[in-house]
Amino acid sequence: MNLFTRPMKLLTAVVLEQTSDAVVKSLLALGVMDFVHINKLDSRQMEKLSFRQSSISRSALQDMRHRVEALLRQGHVAVPTSDVLNVQNLEKPQLEAFSKTLDDLTANLLSLKEKQKESNQMVMGLEEMQRYIKEDKGEYLDLRVGQVTKGRSEDLKDKIAAFGGLLLSIENTDLWISLTLRRDVGQVDPLLEKFGWMESSDVQLQQQAVSMIKEQLEKEHQEALADREKIEKEVDAMVANQQTQLFAIWANLRLNELSDQIRSYFAYTRNTTLFSGWVPADQAEMVEQAIIEASDGQCVIEWTEARQVPRREVPVAVSSPKMLAPFQRMVNNYSIPEYGTVNPTIFVMVAYLCMFGLMFADVGQGFVLMLVGLLGKYGYKKNPLKKDGMISRNLTDLLIYLGLSAMIFGALFGSYFGLGLLPALWFNYEAVVAGHAGEGSLITDVYGILGLTVKFGIIVIYTGLVLNWINLFRKKAYLQLTLDKNGLLGGILFGIGIYMGFAFVESGYKSFPSDPWIVPAITILLVLLFLRGFLAYYISAKQGGEHQDLGAVTMDVVMEWFVDILEIFTGYLSNTLSFMRVAGLGIAHAALMQSFKELSSLADGFGGVMIFILGNILVIVLEGLSSGIQSLRLNYYEFFSRYFTGKGVAYQPLGLKSAPSEQR
Structure with a gap:
């Protein structure tokens, strides 16, 4: 890396x-x-x-490739990857021959797709009627008992089946039971009239029809499922027989797409x-x-x-190990780093996982997160065609890391599904929140937790400042490096503010330190900050920038100076205190687990166990989501704002592994 x-x-x-x-x-x-x-x-x-101009339209190549991919998906065949591409096989595409092959396969699949559509409609109709009968919602069904006096009963049965309905004969009689959905009555009535349907007046038979139809419904449903599965297998077999040829066509089209894309330059x-x-x-x-x-x-x-x-x-171009991919995506989602600057991926990883662990510290719950991530990753790997669900492919990788972070911090704080099964390696977080931490504990109250997260925030902010100084040094922006609010001057002012803040806390929130060097140091730094504007104008004008009169320059410098002072004295303070939300969510996590433990203790046996399990599930879902979002927010707004310009242009090489894209 x-x-x-x-x-x-x-x-x-x-x-x-x-x-x-x-x-x-x-x-x-x-x-x-x-x-x-x-x-x-x-x-x-x-x-x-x-x-x-290219002799072959790239959009035509893309459209035909999309046709190939659609046919493969119909047969549940994974779309080929760049692994099947070989530049030695780059030949002029035979679009007419390719089109004929695809047209023939499409035509052969069409009849099966129609059957598949009818089968799906039948299955859905039968399942809907079963549900209405089970839920006793007869008002959504149209059940009739009668006699067919015109035409063939089998023809009527097929036509009713087209609506997802059912026509069942009653043994030893010439009567039939018709079951359709009430919403199809407008189409079913003319159909029954055409076949001379005569309604039976036997009330008892009408009542028996419901019980008689239930068994037949289940039978028809199973047969419909079997028919649908059979048709799907036929579609899969037809596409599989053409898979080699489809892959060859896809590879040729893709190679020519990429070749044409290179030639366009x-x-x-x-x-x-x-x-x-x-x-x-x-x-x-x-x-x-x-x-x-x-x-x-x-x-x-x-x-x-x-x-x-x-x-x-x-x-x-940012080079990071594949294992850091979830955190590289976080950086890319924000923006592209500027060329020649620090690759922030590893710093984002450390900061994000530490923030999450401090907010969601529990070995057992962390293990559940990691297990969900591993199972999700395995499921997507086993079924490449599976669409991303609520937990996407990208999220599964991140969940594994988050689970490990929660487990490490859970061991430090002695929390195992909210239970103190083993002694805490650092301090007992829940005991501190509950107000009964022992005298030997490193942290004795919630103020200690708040102070801990504030110190963590100071480390994060100073890390961002140091990264910014490195970036500015590499860019040879020496004026910004020394006299900017995020440069050395801002770092010194932030350090003085930290010193004064901790002294104020140690005095019992009564007085700030009275060291004689503080006021002169702040005064000198503010004067230097003021002079920065004049120096910046002088350098710009010397390099051929726009010239202005002294009054305009002075006005701009004064306004910028006031804004910088506000950002330094309020921005640094708010950024630092913002990390107290880490403590807030951590305290909420411990308090919720304490509440669920007390609730479960009030119920006996199985009820208490269920309350405890459901409480853990609720905490994992809600607290896990909140902690993940807040960790991301703190990275983006408190950490990135110190050093990340986001002015970079992404490196997008053209090659066999380039992701398919629309014509550029």
Whole structure:
């Protein structure tokens, strides 16, 4: 894992046009170049270049690939991945032949799909009628006993089945029982009239019809389920027979999509091809060698260092181990780090898990979270076609980490499903909240817990400040590094504020410290903060920025100075105190478990056990959700705000493993 974003280099290459196909294959196989359009050359040079339209529409390739994927899903076959792609198999797509193959398979599936639709309608209709009978909701059903006087009874039976209804003959009689849903009466009445339905006047038989139909309903339901399953197997078998061919078509379409996407960045002269793109510095030599080999050495390659290009134009590649993927997604969901800055993933992981553990500390409940994550991960792995549910694929990985964090902090605080089964390794959290912590406890009251989380918040904020100082140093933004509210000046003021705050608490909330150095130090720092605005204007003007008169500059500096002072004295205070919510949720967690234990003790036997189990489930769901959200909020608003600019551009290399996307 890189502590900083990966160093990048910009490649610009010219190859002979007859070798461009081989170059495309090599670049596609490597999959490490983030291509850029050749639009930053001198306008006179651009006039010598041309851009060519692809002979095949990429949207047509995408549409046909989507058709293949839809057919595979109908047969419950997983859509192929980049593993089936091989650049050596890149050939011109035979769209007409592909279309005919897909049309033939679609036509063969159509009749089965119609049968499947009818079978689904039958199953749903029978299940609905069963439910209404079971729940004694006869008003939603239309039950009749009568005689068919016209046409064939079997024809009527088939037509009623089309509505999800049922027609059952009564043994040793010429009478029939018709059962349909009340909402279909408008269509059923004309149908029965067409077959000359004569209603029976036997009241007793009408009453017996309900019990007679129940058994037949269950039988018909099982037969309908079997028919549906049979049709589904036929669909699966038909698609499976064509799987090899469908995979080959998909691979060809996908390869041509990617190839066309790469070519869309190419520019041409009469005999040459020009392209450019960003490559991680540690892979530059490999890319250069691949281009040389593919072009038989007939190429010109030029490298540009990232420092020669505006930072905002350099794509950001972040290298983190796969095991940190849940926390990398947290960073990506917020924004992309700026090029050359600290990779925040590992810091987000530590801060997030510590926050969650402090709020949701319990070994047993943590084990449940971890188990849910493991089972969910196994379920998705076993069934790749399964759609994301309430617990998504991404969330399963995070739950495993959260469970481990809760278990570690639960052992430190001595909580096992809210029970003190083993001594606490640090201090007994629940005993402190309940007000009966022993004299030897490191924390004796809730104020100690609040103080603990405030100190934790100070560590998090200072970590953010240090990361910001490192970023500013690497960017050579020395003025911001020294005199900004998030620079060294702000860090010193924050430190003085911490010193005064702890002294105020130690005095019993009666007085602030009277050290003689405090006032001069704050005064000097505020003066330096004021001068920063003038220095910033001077540097900007010297570098060719806009010139303003002294009055306008002074007004801007004064306004900015007041805003910075407010942000320093109120922002740092509110950010620090915001971490008290960690203590608040932790105290609420302990109090809820204490309440459920007391409630369960009031009930005897099985009732008490059930109250205790349900209480734990409620705490896991509600407190777990709240703790996860608050941990994310504190990371985003209290931690990221100190160092994370979010001005980066994502590194998106084109290769075989690139995610399918719409045409760009």
